[in-house]
Amino acid sequence: MENSLNWEQSTLINELIQGMELAKQLRAHMNSTSSAGSREMLIQRILSSYEKALLILKWNGSGGQPQVSALITGVLESSVSGDGSPWSEDCDRGFKDQQDQSDVSKKRKVLPTWTDQVRICSENGLEGPMDDGYSWRKYGQKDILGAKYPRSYYRCTYRSTQNCRATKQVQRSDDDPTIFELVYRGRHTCNQIHHTAPQPQPQPQPQPPSLDKQEPKQNHHHNNHQQQQSQNMLFNFRTSLRVNTEDLDNQEMNPHCTFPSWMRGENQNFAFSTLAANNLGSYSPSFVSPATSGTNYFSTPPCRMSSFGLIHNLQHSESDLTEIISANTSATNSPIVDLDFSIDPVELDPNFPFDTLDFSNNST
DNA sequence: AGCATTTGACCTCG
DNA sequence: CGAGGTCAAATGCT
Incomplete structure (x- = not known):
């Protein structure tokens, strides 16, 4: 399967599209009276988007690990x-009851x-x-x-x-x-x-x-x-x-x-x-x-x-x-x-x- | 009938 | 004691 390739391409495209869309949004925001905060957020997102795109490209060049998803x-x-221990989670009180709780942290x-x-x-x-x-x-x-x-x-x-x-x-x-x-x-x-x-x-x-x-x-x-x-x-x-x-x-x-x-x-x-x-x-x-x-x-x-x-x-x-x-x-x-x-x-x-x-x- | 959701009661922790 | 988290019976849906 070429899922990997498709996936990366898709991701890359998505990121680029997203960046473009966000840029458009930003432009719209420039014309409006939107808050500086929202504009700043858009800028952040645009940057983030393109960074991710670049990152994907880098990963493509270096083996194209599917773990890019993790990066994204x-x-x-x-x-x-x-x-x-992952089993120390105590969200389950019933489960707790089955254990000796004397030493188990009561913290959630x-x-x-x-x-x-x-x-x-x-x-x-x-x-x-x-x-x-x-x-x-x-x-x-x-x-x-x-x-x-x-x-x-x-x-x-x-x-x-x-x-x-x-x-x-x-x-x-x-x-x-x-x-x-x-x-x-x-x-x-x-x-x-x-x-x-x-x-x-x-x-x-x-x-x-x-x-x-x-x-x-x-x-x-x-x-x-x-x-x-x-x-x-x-x-x-x-x-x-x-x-x-x-x-x-x-x-x-x-x-x-x-x-x-x-x-x-x-x-x-x-x-x-x-x-x-x-x-x-x-x-x-x-x-x-x-x-x-x-x-x-x-x-x-x-x-x-x-x-x-x-x-x-x-x-x-x-x-x-x-x-x-x-x-x-x-x-x-x-x-x-x-x-x-x-x-x-x-x-x-x-x-x-x-x-x-x-x-x-x-x-x- | 079986499973999921709702919801009030109960429990734990700070 | 109050807030948050969970339980479990009641209820709803397929």
């Missing part, structure tokens, strides 16, 4: 378990946590945090003090069957309802195949989430509309993503670093973004995550992929990541790429869907 998204999950922040800030602006209002490639099941919702919108709590659909303890929180931003803050906690140890390629969903399709007050829901059944939109979205989506690898108390970058689920998923899916954008109807959005209520309606792969391909802003909570990203733009020897390969074998569940490698070896 530039996010790493950092395991911060105090004992270095012992599990790998990272934050995505996803901003989607679509002229047609089809928006929301996109699918991240995993199946999530909502298990709670909570009104947060000082927040306009409630916070939703999701856990992996395969929590019970595969003991996957990954969770995520979705909260809509107060200021900008188009921004969704996604807090991922824990790592997926489940084997979810649907996020790797468009293939029939082995699991039952979820019911469409109801229109709750948290997230804007859209009707799923706009296939024609979606086909039309998808192309627009490819160009119009603006996804700002900020990732904070919180809990980075251990800044030594222990070898547990992997990437958030959506990055892994995107790795392959992204290749479809531009390819599929012109041919959306040829495949169904069947491999979308079914359970993330906030994302279901936004489930067409090109949407997700293009939006993920249009990631602009990456900030580490302690600016370290920013430096890393920065370094990436000027060196092919990125620490992030290293991290991609430095996944602790212990971390690798036998069922771990190691798409990245599959992807690169997918030529059979």
Whole structure:
């Protein structure tokens, strides 16, 4: 398969297109009375976009590693378990009860946590945090003090069957309802195949989430509309993503670093973004995550992929990541790429869907 | 019937 | 004690 090539080309094109679009936006902003802040943000994004494009080119010239995706998204999950064990996450109290808790830290922040800030602006209002490639099941919702919108709590659909303890929180931003803050906690140890390629969903399709007050829901059944939109979205989506690898108390970058689920998923899916954008109807959005209520309606792969391909802003909570990203733009020897390969074998569940490698070896 | 979501209650932590 | 996080029964959907 030439997915790798396609993927890089797609990514490159996306970045360039994005840069152009952002430049256009900036021009529009120049004429308007928009704030200096928004203009500054656009400039940042443009620069970021072109840096990524250059980076891709560099990588192409140096072997074209599929891990460019990691560079693009530039996010790493950092395991911060105090004992270095990813299993020390205590988000599951029931699980805790089975263990001798006498010595286990009671802190919540012992599990790998990272934050995505996803901003989607679509002229047609089809928006929301996109699918991240995993199946999530909502298990709670909570009104947060000082927040306009409630916070939703999701856990992996395969929590019970595969003991996957990954969770995520979705909260809509107060200021900008188009921004969704996604807090991922824990790592997926489940084997979810649907996020790797468009293939029939082995699991039952979820019911469409109801229109709750948290997230804007859209009707799923706009296939024609979606086909039309998808192309627009490819160009119009603006996804700002900020990732904070919180809990980075251990800044030594222990070898547990992997990437958030959506990055892994995107790795392959992204290749479809531009390819599929012109041919959306040829495949169904069947491999979308079914359970993330906030994302279901936004489930067409090109949407997700293009939006993920249009990631602009990456900030580490302690600016370290920013430096890393920065370094990436000027060196092919990125620490992030290293991290991609430095996944602790212990971390690798036998069922771990190691798409990245599959992807690169997918030529059979 | 089986699975997902909703939602109030309960638990933990600061 | 309050806020945030999780549980679990009720409910809804397919």
